[in-house]
Amino acid sequence: MPGYQYSKNILPHFYRKASAPACRNCNKNLNKNQSGKGVKGSITVEAALAVPFFFLAIVSLLYLMELSAVRTSVRSGLQSAGKQLMQDACEATIIIPSKLENDIINEIGGDRLDRSMIKGGRGGIHCEESCLSPVTGNGTLKAKYEVHLPLPAFAVPTITCEESIRIKAWTGYEKNFFENIKDDTVYITENGIVYHKDYHCTYLELSIRMVSDTEVKALRNSSGGKYYPCEHCGGGAAGGVYITDNGDRYHSTLACSGLKRTVYAVPVSEAAGKGVCSRCGR
Numbered sequence: 001m002p003g004y005q006y007s008k009n010i011l012p013h014f015y016r017k018a019s020a021p022a023c024r025n026c027n028k029n030l031n032k033n034q035s036g037k038g039v040k041g042s043i044t045v046e047a048a049l050a051v052p053f054f055f056l057a058i059v060s061l062l063y064l065m066e067l068s069a070v071r072t073s074v075r076s077g078l079q080s081a082g083k084q085l086m087q088d089a090c091e092a093t094i095i096i097p098s099k100l101e102n103d104i105i106n107e108i109g110g111d112r113l114d115r116s117m118i119k120g121g122r123g124g125i126h127c128e129e130s131c132l133s134p135v136t137g138n139g140t141l142k143a144k145y146e147v148h149l150p151l152p153a154f155a156v157p158t159i160t161c162e163e164s165i166r167i168k169a170w171t172g173y174e175k176n177f178f179e180n181i182k183d184d185t186v187y188i189t190e191n192g193i194v195y196h197k198d199y200h201c202t203y204l205e206l207s208i209r210m211v212s213d214t215e216v217k218a219l220r221n222s223s224g225g226k227y228y229p230c231e232h233c234g235g236g237a238a239g240g241v242y243i244t245d246n247g248d249r250y251h252s253t254l255a256c257s258g259l260k261r262t263v264y265a266v267p268v269s270e271a272a273g274k275g276v277c278s279r280c281g282r
Contacts, residue, residue, distance in 0.1 A: 063117070063149055067159075070116050074125065074143055075163045077107035082141045082167045085132075089169035093134040095141075097127040104143060119146040119158055137169030186271050190262045195271040198280035204261055206244045208254070213241050216250045230258050 081103035085095065105113060105122045114121035124145045132139030146158040186195040187204060196204055211219065216227050222245050230249040233256040241250040242259060251259055 066117055067147060070118060070147065071161060071163065073108050073112070073116075074104065074145065074161075075165075077104040078141055078143050078163050078165055080104075080107045082165055085141075086167055086170050089132070089137065093132055093137060093169055095127075095130050095132045095139065097130060100127045100130060100141065101125050101143075117147045117149070119148050132167070132169065139167045139169070141165050141167055184268050185265050186268045187263050187265055188271055188274065189264070192274070194275045194277045194281075195266075195268070196277045196280050199263070199265075201277060201280040202246050203277060203279060204263055206247070206259060206261065208242055208244055208259060210240045210242055211250075213239070216241055216243060219243065221248055222246050230256055232256050232258050 081100055084103060085100065104125055104127070110122040113125070118124045126144045127142060129142045129144065130140065142162060142164045144160065144162045146160050148158045149156045184197075186197055187199050187201070188195045189204070219227060221227065221243075225248050227243055227248060227250045230251045233252045241252055242254060242256075243250045244259070247258075249258055
């Protein structure tokens with residue numbers, strides 16, 4: 001029949017057109033799900049790579065802090081042991097390394113050293129290189145030890161550390177040496193190598209004046225010498241610098257330590273080892 005043939009031919013075409021949009025929507029959803037899984041997967045990989053490095057940085061920072069604490073403890077123990085050694089030096093100016101090591105261990109604590117990063121714990125501190133002069137009483141205390149980082153996966157080698165301090169034995173002085181010296185008052189500075197008999201010595205009283213930075217190159221001091229940049233403040237300043245009549249340096253700031261004088265009045269017997277000033281000591 002004609003009607004049957006018409007309906008038979010149009011149905012497949014209808015079903016084909018109706019199913020095509022649905023398939024396209026399925027493909028879009030499938031692509032969207034696949035792309036979402038790709039983004040989540042990339043974030044997971046980045047986190048897996050970044051998190052171990054983050055924890056490694058934290059652990060390394062903690063070990064650096066522990067290393068700093070260990071070095072501070074050893075240096076503090078060495079200073080305490082050196083103080084006791086200098087008190088005992090009046091009887092015998094000699095250093096026994098084993099006794100020095102025991103004093104350091106007792107000051108820090110044996111259990112603390114055993115739990116620390118020092119290789120060998122309390123037995124890892126060595127003071128064999130310490131020395132003391134029996135003539136002058138001057139000496140050097142040294143404490144050597146090795147520090148290991150507990151990171152076996154990276155095979156980090158041990159680090160050799162050394163703490164050292166300068167010491168002076170408390171041996172006093174010979175009183176007869178000063179019997180013939182009149183105990184007058186003299187004046188010294190904190191870092192000076194001479195003593196002054198006159199408080200108003202020109203080396204102690206500085207006449208500070210400001211000049212331009214271009215003019216200072218042609219100026220001369222009272223002795224005819226040139227001015228050179230200060231080793232403390234550099235001497236470079238825009239606009240002007242500071243000089244003194246008796247000095248040989250120019251300064252960029254008035255706060256420079258080269259322009260300050262801390263003067264102490266002491267008996268001449270306490271100025272032993274210092275020379276007399278060439279100006280006021282004549």
